[in-house]
Amino acid sequence: MWENIKDFASTFFVTGDPLIYGADVSIVLSIIAIVFVLTKYKKWGWLWREWLTTVDHKRIGIMYLIASLLMLFRGGVDALLMRLQLAFPNVEFLNSEHYNAIFTTHGTIMILFMAMPMMFALFNMVVPLQLGARDVAYPFLNALSFWLFMLGAMLFNISFVIGGSPDAGWLSYPPLSQNEFSPGPGQNFYIWGIQISGIGSLATGINFIVTILKMRAPGMKLSKMPLFSWSVLSSCIMIIFAFPILTVTLALLFLDRFAGAHFFTMDGGGNPMMYLNLIWMWGHPEVYIVVVPAFGIFSEIVATFSRKKIFGYKSMVWAMMIIAVVSFFTWAHHFFTMGTSASVIAFFAISTMIVGIPTGVKVFNWLFTMYRGRISFKQPMLWTIAFIPCFVIGGATGVMLAVAPADYQYHNSYFLVAHFHQVLIGGVVFGYLAGIYYWWPKLFGFKLDEKLGKWGFWFWNIGFYVCFMPQYALGFMGMTRRYYTYGWDRGWADLNLVSTVGAFLMGIGFIFQVWQIAYSIKNGERDTTGDPWNGRTLEWSIPSPAPFYNFAVVPQVKEMDDWWATKEAKANGTYKEEPAKLEPIHMPKNSGIPFIMANFWFLVGFGFTFGWVWMAVIGFIGVFACMWARSFQYDTDYYVPVEEVRRTEASLGRVV
Numbered sequence: 107m108w109e110n111i112k113d114f115a116s117t118f119f120v121t122g123d124p125l126i127y128g129a130d131v132s133i134v135l136s137i138i139a140i141v142f143v144l145t146k147y148k149k150w151g152w153l154w155r156e157w158l159t160t161v162d163h164k165r166i167g168i169m170y171l172i173a174s175l176l177m178l179f180r181g182g183v184d185a186l187l188m189r190l191q192l193a194f195p196n197v198e199f200l201n202s203e204h205y206n207a208i209f210t211t212h213g214t215i216m217i218l219f220m221a222m223p224m225m226f227a228l229f230n231m232v233v234p235l236q237l238g239a240r241d242v243a244y245p246f247l248n249a250l251s252f253w254l255f256m257l258g259a260m261l262f263n264i265s266f267v268i269g270g271s272p273d274a275g276w277l278s279y280p281p282l283s284q285n286e287f288s289p290g291p292g293q294n295f296y297i298w299g300i301q302i303s304g305i306g307s308l309a310t311g312i313n314f315i316v317t318i319l320k321m322r323a324p325g326m327k328l329s330k331m332p333l334f335s336w337s338v339l340s341s342c343i344m345i346i347f348a349f350p351i352l353t354v355t356l357a358l359l360f361l362d363r364f365a366g367a368h369f370f371t372m373d374g375g376g377n378p379m380m381y382l383n384l385i386w387m388w389g390h391p392e393v394y395i396v397v398v399p400a401f402g403i404f405s406e407i408v409a410t411f412s413r414k415k416i417f418g419y420k421s422m423v424w425a426m427m428i429i430a431v432v433s434f435f436t437w438a439h440h441f442f443t444m445g446t447s448a449s450v451i452a453f454f455a456i457s458t459m460i461v462g463i464p465t466g467v468k469v470f471n472w473l474f475t476m477y478r479g480r481i482s483f484k485q486p487m488l489w490t491i492a493f494i495p496c497f498v499i500g501g502a503t504g505v506m507l508a509v510a511p512a513d514y515q516y517h518n519s520y521f522l523v524a525h526f527h528q529v530l531i532g533g534v535v536f537g538y539l540a541g542i543y544y545w546w547p548k549l550f551g552f553k554l555d556e557k558l559g560k561w562g563f564w565f566w567n568i569g570f571y572v573c574f575m576p577q578y579a580l581g582f583m584g585m586t587r588r589y590y591t592y593g594w595d596r597g598w599a600d601l602n603l604v605s606t607v608g609a610f611l612m613g614i615g616f617i618f619q620v621w622q623i624a625y626s627i628k629n630g631e632r633d634t635t636g637d638p639w640n641g642r643t644l645e646w647s648i649p650s651p652a653p654f655y656n657f658a659v660v661p662q663v664k665e666m667d668d669w670w671a672t673k674e675a676k677a678n679g680t681y682k683e684e685p686a687k688l689e690p691i692h693m694p695k696n697s698g699i700p701f702i703m704a705n706f707w708f709l710v711g712f713g714f715t716f717g718w719v720w721m722a723v724i725g726f727i728g729v730f731a732c733m734w735a736r737s738f739q740y741d742t743d744y745y746v747p748v749e750e751v752r753r754t755e756a757s758l759g760r761v762v
Contacts, residue, residue, distance in 0.1 A: 187199075189573075234321070247309050257303075258301070269295060277386075280370040294363065315343065338402065341394075400540075404493060418470075435457040489536050573611070659686045
């Protein structure tokens with residue numbers, strides 16, 4: 107009996123690596139600390155009522171934000187471990203298997219479990235407020251989306267201490283991801299972690315499309331809608347077309363592994379190239395899914411901190427919508443070297459280059475907006491200005507990669523690694539950090555400390571160029587990606603050491619940002635105006651932090667940048683104050699079903715990961731039971747009385 111338990115534990119838990127043991131201890135201590143604090147301060151009920159069962163889009167946004175920052179930490183540590191391994195030739199810090207697992211989890215986490223939730227955090231924190239809405243179209247679905255993402259992310263992340271991490275690369279090409287070469291549960295963790303969170307992402311896309319199209323304030327035509335909301339609409343359109351492809355692709359891969367199907371094997375008529383086509387039909391739009399909202403953020407920030415209306419509003423809208431369409435016609439540029447006809451290569455090379463046109467339009471519009479503007483260099487604007495040269499370099503190197511003959515030289519080299527980090531960090535991370543700094547006071551009621559923020563900003567930016575510029579040269583010198591070690595005779599040592607120093611500078615920048623948040627919670631400048639940046643859109647017209655119902659009275663929109671127009675009219679003395687008529691506010695009730703259902707999905711994924719069908723069946727029964735319970739749940743909403751609205755507004759310093 108004891109021997110059986112020992113045998114099971116030795117295969118169930120990851121053993122034999124001091125780094126994993128350290129992680130085990132950290133996880134156990136963290137859990138003990140959380141349980142102790144919640145118990146000591148009697149916060150279990152608060153946790154359930156206020157957070158685990160909430161359907162408030164702002165709280166869901168905050169939970170997405172916390173999750174994404176934790177994933178940024180995890181993915182960042184993976185990156186530093188890789189850079190330590192490559193800092194010098196012939197280093198034995200990580201063995202080849204561990205290195206493979208780390209670069210797989212780093213890529214997967216940064217794209218799907220860091221960038222995506224950080225994007226959804228901003229969707230939730232900002233879009234309903236910008237539209238003048240009281241919540242998203244489907245609050246229950248919004249909560250379910252978050253918990254599916256969260257449980258999917260947890261399923262993926264526990265693989266490094268239970269069962270073993272996936273190690274077939276962040277896109278898991280077959281045959282490497284098939285049973286023959288990846289027999290352990292790691293690949294199943296990959297499939298089910300992404301599958302469960304992907305369902306949540308798809309639901310979020312649907313939710314925000316409906317929210318934007320149906321819940322805008324009266325008078326807010328699409329032609330008057332803020333550009334961030336336009337960027338969210340563009341991104342969500344891509345999500346609803348791209349993520350079903352991912353779902354089907356991973357389902358087929360799982361059938362290959364679980365049921366012996368041959369969709370992507372050469373046996374039985376399958377074809378691994380089909381997997382490459384499918385995964386990149388999702389994968390390349392995914393890059394635009396995460397970067398287009400950053401364009402919307404920059405547009406809001408540039409206009410606010412230049413004290414000018416955005417230049418070329420219509421061209422900005424068209425640019426983002428054109429990207430949403432063209433992004434689906436570029437995927438084959440990822441495997442020009444695989445061999446196909448010249449006409450196919452020419453089509454995808456040209457379509458890839460075409461993406462650069464609407465992107466360039468936006469850059470010029472931001473520059474023209476800043477031209478002769480009264481620019482103030484607060485933290486959101488600093489990140490925006492830092493983005494422009496960084497993204498221009500990323501775009502230019504992207505066009506270089508789109509030139510098919512030249513791609514034969516760059517393909518799979520560190521030139522490519524430098525390019526996509528230039529785009530994804532310079533575009534996505536810089537953009538989302540700018541957005542977080544910009545909208546932080548609206549969510550939390552205080553600004554983040556400027557001084558600590560600037561330390562973080564400079565460490566991030568200097569570290570970025572020190573880290574990735576040498577990698578372009580390494581690519582030209584023949585260093586291909588996914589090398590876990592190299593010899594002195596290659597001549598790559600100096601540049602790799604410089605690149606590692608840059609990565610650690612970025613890590614120091616992240617530490618400054620964590621310090622900044624912790625310091626600002628106690629000492630940050632409180633926002634008593636609701637409009638700390640002299641903003642232009644509706645979210646700045648309400649108190650900070652926003653009340654749970656958002657708007658005491660639904661705004662009537664007359665102009666684009668309606669809040670800015672209102673302030674100008676007040677300053678000119680032309681504003682006609684209309685008496686506010688308070689009415690009971692219709693709001694959704696909290697529900698525990700999304701949290702419970704997502705946990706059952708976790709059981710499904712965990713069961714299939716280890717081939718325990720009984721556990722998966724229990725999970726499916728739980729999922730259907732939750733759906734059944736929700737179908738017959740009629741007490742799902744309530745009205746906030748006028749007196750409560752009046753008291754809440756008065757407590758926030760507003761008289762209505």
